[in-house]
Every structure is written in structure tokens, then in C-alpha cells.
Amino acid sequence: MILPMLAEAALGAPTxxxxxxxxxxxxxxxxAVLIGLVGASVWxxxxxxxxxxxxxxxxxxxxxxxxxxxxxxxxxxxxKEQDVEAIPTARVVAAALTEWRRSTAGKTIDRExxxxxxxxxxxxxxxxxxDQLAARLGFLATVGSVAPFVGLFGTVWGVxxxxxxxxxxxxSSLAVVAPGISEALLATAIGLAAAIPAVVAYNRLSxxxxxxxxxxxRFADRFHATLSRELEQ
Numbered sequence: 631m632i633l634p635m636l637a638e639a640a641l642g643a644p645t646x647x648x649x650x651x652x653x654x655x656x657x658x659x660x661x662a663v664l665i666g667l668v669g670a671s672v673w674x675x676x677x678x679x680x681x682x683x684x685x686x687x688x689x690x691x692x693x694x695x696x697x698x699x700x701x702x703x704x705x706x707x708x709x710k711e712q713d714v715e716a717i718p719t720a721r722v723v724a725a726a727l728t729e730w731r732r733s734t735a736g737k738t739i740d741r742e743x744x745x746x747x748x749x750x751x752x753x754x755x756x757x758x759x760x761d762q763l764a765a766r767l768g769f770l771a772t773v774g775s776v777a778p779f780v781g782l783f784g785t786v787w788g789v790x791x792x793x794x795x796x797x798x799x800x801x802s803s804l805a806v807v808a809p810g811i812s813e814a815l816l817a818t819a820i821g822l823a824a825a826i827p828a829v830v831a832y833n834r835l836s837x838x839x840x841x842x843x844x845x846x847x848r849f850a851d852r853f854h855a856t857l858s859r860e861l862e863q
Contacts, residue, residue, distance in 0.1 A: 657791045663784030663817050670773050671824035677766045678831045685763065685838060692719040696849060699723065718759035722850050725755040730857060741861045748857055752850040760843040767835060774829035781821020788814020 695717050702708035705727070714720040729751040733744035792811055 657788060657813070659787045660784045660791075660813055660817055663780060663787070664820055667777060667781060667784075667817070667820045667824050670777060671820070671827075674770060674773050674824060674828045674831070677769060678827070678835070681763075681766065681835055685835075685842060688716075688718065688763070689842060691717045692845070692849075695719045718756070718846055719849055721759060722752050722755045722846060723853065725751045726850075726853060726857065734861075739861065744861055745854070745858055749850075749854055752854060753847070756843065756846040756850055759846065760839060763842070764836075764839055767832060767839070770828045770832040770835070774825050774832055777821045777825035777828065778818075779821075781818040781824075784817025784821070785814040788817060 695712060696719055699705070699708060699719070705723070709720065709723060709727070712720045714724050726748055729747050730744075733739065733747055789811060792814065
């Protein structure tokens with residue numbers, strides 16, 4: 631009984647695994663799951679590449695700006711030469727200078743209050759800049775946590791469809807069951823293929839973003855100390 635079944639399955643079995651053929655023979659629900667997972671994977675890689683390039687570019691701009699800033703004799707003139715919106719460090723300085731002018735415009739200066747307002751202005755600018763950079767990282771976290779379950783849903787649906795075929799054809803041979811099972815397992819494989827890079831990239835890029843944010847806060851603290859000494863004078 632078993633040998634004829636294996637022989638029947640072997641006669642119709644493909645010589646190699648072809649995901650494309652599995653996709654075209656899959657149930658419409660499994661196809662929808664696969665298309666969604668592939669789309670999520672493509673968008674994930676676009677975010678990974680785009681974020682990496684953008685963070686490296688902005689990091690280089692910030693380092694160049696800081697090198698020129700600390701050696702500049704006239705900060706206002708130096709600021710006018712910069713593309714402030716494109717350089718987070720320059721935006722921190724712009725926020726600090728704006729608050730400095732407001733706090734020192736009167737005849738009497740509340741030094742302690744001015745220090746607190748300067749720190750608040752710079753910290754909020756740093757947070758805003760990093761939040762703008764991290765806007766799309768949440769998608770990576772979502773794909774990393776949801777994609778395996780979406781793939782599992784496609785697998786469960788494919789297995790259910792395979793059992794339905796068994797009941798409809800009243801034939802439990804491997805030739806009937808194997809194609810549907812293979813198509814179902816493809817959904818799990820694609821789900822993992824989308825989730826694993828998303829999780830790895832999210833962790834790695836989050837570390838880089840945290841390091842970038844720490845650098846901005848370090849610069850803000852140093853500039854805040856400089857302005858505090860000016861207030862004392």
C-alpha cells in the first residue's frame with residue numbers, strides 16, 4: 631500500500647523546488663499573503679538602505695559643522711553660511727541663540743531661568759531631530775513582529791486547503807497533499823525572510839540612532855556650558 635503511494639508521488643514530483651511555480655499554484659488567500667509579505671520585505675529593505683545612507687550623510691554634516699563651529703569667531707556669521715534645516719546640530723544652535731536673545735533682551739536677566747530655558751530649547755530640538763530620523767523605524771519593528779504570524783496564517787490556510795482537496799478527491803496520497811503543503815510552507819518561509827532582516831536592521835539602526843542622539847546631546851551640553859559662562863559675565 632505504501633510503496634504504490636510513494637511511486638505515484640514520485641512520478642508527479644518536480645525535480646527541483648521552484649517558489650514561482652508554488653506561488654502560481656497556491657490558493658488565492660495564500661497568494662495575497664505572499665504578495666503582502668514580499669511587498670513588506672521590499673519596503674523594509676528600502677527603509678534599511680535609505681535610513682543608513684541618510685544617517686551617514688547627516689552624521690558627516692554634523693561633524694563638519696561642529697569642527698567649524700568651535701573654531702568660528704563669529705557664531706552668527708557662521709550660522710548664516712550653513713543650511714540650518716539640513717544639519718541637526720545647526721538647528722540646536724539656532725534654537726539656543728533664539729532663546730538666548732529672548733532671555734537677555736531685558737534690563738534684568740534671570741540667569742537660572744535663562745539656563746533652564748536654554749537647556750529645554752536645545753533638548754527639545756535634539757529630540758525633534760532624532761524623532762524625524764526615526765519616523766520609519768517603527769515599520770521595521772512592525773514587520774519583524776507581525777510578518778511571521780502573517781506567514782503562519784498563510785500556512786494554516788494552505789494546509790486547510792490541502793485537507794479540503796483530500797476530502798473532495800477522496801484520495802490521501804502524497805501527490806494530492808504535497809503540493810498544497812509546499813505552497814503553505816512557502817508563506818512561512820517568506821514571512822521569516824521578511825521578519826529576520828527587519829528585526830536585525832531595527833536593532834542595529836536603533837543603536838546607531840541612539841549614538842547619534844547622544845552626540846547631539848553632548849554637543850548641546852557643551853554649548854549650554856559656554857552660554858552659561860557668558861551669563862555669569
